[in-house]
Amino acid sequence: MSIAAIESVLQQMRATALQTGFATTHRASDAAESSQAGGFAGELQRTLSRISGMQQEAYGKAEAFELGKPGVALNDVMVDLQKANVAFQTGLQVRNRLVAAYQEVMSLPA
Template sequence: MSGIAPGAAPGQALSRQEPAEAGQSFAAFLEEALARVEAQQREAQAAAVRLAAGQAPDLAAVILASEKATLSLQLAIAVRNKVIEAYQEIMRMPL
């Protein structure tokens, strides 16, 4: 057991470090991330409209914007599912 906490004497509590001051809350981080996803969706939609109107010079840029928006949305959905899963797991914990 001495290899678990090197430098700590038996019965001596390890010093507890305070967490670094957070720059923003988790909710603010999620809100910002969702705003970026929404902006990418709007950008992809605008690129598709420009393409349909014949104003988009590069089809590859339109496809790239669409794929970026799709991947961002899929990531946001995956994060949402993990948050819900974690919440449900916490709710199942006995008190």
């Protein structure tokens, strides 16, 4: 797997995050600064943190619904749980592709 393919997956993750309201929108210069600050590892860490945050928020809302707190609708709980699930599945697929890329690189002759 090439660097271009990994960058393509990262772009897909960003697009999905923006579509689901998962990430805040920022200017291109801010994105360039953030990618330079941590590189790929930093971006991966931030993405994993956002996925974890989405899951915690969804589970918190589900618990609030179960306890009967006012203002928590079932449809909101279900949508948040599905968004968290989609984010997790996307992260899992990225991990799978990174592992496959690592295995491919390690199998190259020296």
